[in-house]
Amino acid sequence: MSEILFYLGAVMIIIGGICDLFGAIGLLRFPNFYVRLHAATVGTIGGAVVPLFGVALLALGADFLPHRYAIAGASFITGIIVLLAAPAGATALAYAAHKAKLVEWKPKVDHLAEVRGND
Amino acid sequence: MKRWVTLILLLAAVITLAYVFQVPQPEDVRPLGEFYLENSYFGDYSAKSPEVITSILWDYRGIDTLFETAVFFLAIIGSLTVFRLTREQEKEVKTEPTQMEPLPLPIRTVTKVIVAMILAVSASIALHGHLTPGGGFQGGSALAVAPLLIIAAYSKYALENNGLDKTRALILRSIGLLGIALVALVPLLSGSYIMQNQPIFPAEINGQLIGGSLIYYNFFEFLAVGAGFTAVFLLLAIPEEKFKKILGVRR
Numbered sequence: 033m034s035e036i037l038f039y040l041g042a043v044m045i046i047i048g049g050i051c052d053l054f055g056a057i058g059l060l061r062f063p064n065f066y067v068r069l070h071a072a073t074v075g076t077i078g079g080a081v082v083p084l085f086g087v088a089l090l091a092l093g094a095d096f097l098p099h100r101y102a103i104a105g106a107s108f109i110t111g112i113i114v115l116l117a118a119p120a121g122a123t124a125l126a127y128a129a130h131k132a133k134l135v136e137w138k139p140k141v142d143h144l145a146e147v148r149g150n151d
Numbered sequence: 152m153k154r155w156v157t158l159i160l161l162l163a164a165v166i167t168l169a170y171v172f173q174v175p176q177p178e179d180v181r182p183l184g185e186f187y188l189e190n191s192y193f194g195d196y197s198a199k200s201p202e203v204i205t206s207i208l209w210d211y212r213g214i215d216t217l218f219e220t221a222v223f224f225l226a227i228i229g230s231l232t233v234f235r236l237t238r239e240q241e242k243e244v245k246t247e248p249t250q251m252e253p254l255p256l257p258i259r260t261v262t263k264v265i266v267a268m269i270l271a272v273s274a275s276i277a278l279h280g281h282l283t284p285g286g287g288f289q290g291g292s293a294l295a296v297a298p299l300l301i302i303a304a305y306s307k308y309a310l311e312n313n314g315l316d317k318t319r320a321l322i323l324r325s326i327g328l329l330g331i332a333l334v335a336l337v338p339l340l341s342g343s344y345i346m347q348n349q350p351i352f353p354a355e356i357n358g359q360l361i362g363g364s365l366i367y368y369n370f371f372e373f374l375a376v377g378a379g380f381t382a383v384f385l386l387l388a389i390p391e392e393k394f395k396k397i398l399g400v401r402r
Contacts, residue, residue, distance in 0.1 A: 109268075113265065113268060116261050116264060116265060117261065117265055119257065119261075120257055120258045120261035120262065123255055123257050123258055124254060124255075124258050124304075127254065127255055127258075
């Protein structure tokens with residue numbers, strides 16, 4: 033049981049590292065603000081939430097660790113808070129940038145405008 | 152290529168320096184540390200708090216901590232003085248502008264959930280201050296994030312309409328300060344020293360370890376710091392246009 037938890041947690045932490053790397057590359061290479069925001073959110077959800085859950089599983093599986101339930105609980109709660117907060121923060125940033133017209137807006141597809149145009 | 156060489160050289164230098172100047176690890180507890188441990192954790196006249204640093208901060212260096220707290224409150228009083236307003240101006244600052252578009256729904260909903268979580272976490276940091284790292288100041292600082300988030304996601308008017316305005320925050324802060332002063336002065340009544348912890352305050356109540364006066368100090372500091380920060384955040388959230396109007400700045 034503890035071995036399964038160990039491997040599951042380790043895989044999740046590795047996934048987190050990969051997501052962080054991709055998020056960083058995306059932040060550097062993507063063309064405009066909105067797409068970069070997507071890369072940043074990949075970095076927070078994939079690179080912080082997933083490894084935090086992984087740490088929780090690892091701690092649950094480690095029998096020798098003192099206070100392992102406290103560590104697992106704290107990581108799990110922190111992961112949930114980040115999971116809730118990151119999309120809300122990204123939404124707020126995108127909304128503010130769009131509202132203040134700070135970023136050039138050149139959509140390839142605008143479903144919202146199509147829907148509004150059909151009304 | 153040149154940048155890579157610089158980077159590698161820097162990294163090598165840092166690692167070499169860290170290796171050469173290793174901090175010597177102490178082999179056993181020094182006499183002073185032993186004295187503090189004996190008298191703050193193990194002894195009969197001790198708070199029996201496993202978080203020895205908190206007991207030392209409030210017991211042995213209590214006056215020091217009290218004046219550190221006083222510095223923070225002087226800073227808050229200073230910012231309140233900078234933002235002083237007459238009664239009409241206060242009313243002007245509190246009136247809500249008519250056309251205000253709310254933020255998208257996901258942001259507001261998530262803020263509600265997270266504010267509730269922050270309240271729980273900050274209370275836990277403050278009230279476990281005698282058991283785990285943390286304490287009143289840290290818990291209060293965490294508490295102050297909750298009104299800050301509400302100001303960001305809704306507005307300062309949302310806080311004020313729900314009853315938490317600057318005056319209430321200041322009253323809460325004063326209650327916290329008064330509590331700290333009272334807990335510090337109570338030992339004088341029974342002929343002990345100021346800010347003395349044991350044996351005036353019980354270390355345990357019903358088998359629950361509360362660390363003597365530590366939990367009271369932590370709670371009141373939590374209240375005072377959280378409310379003080381909230382008052383300053385409410386002042387900082389006053390829109391610029393209102394201040395321009397009050398000060399009579401021409402555009």
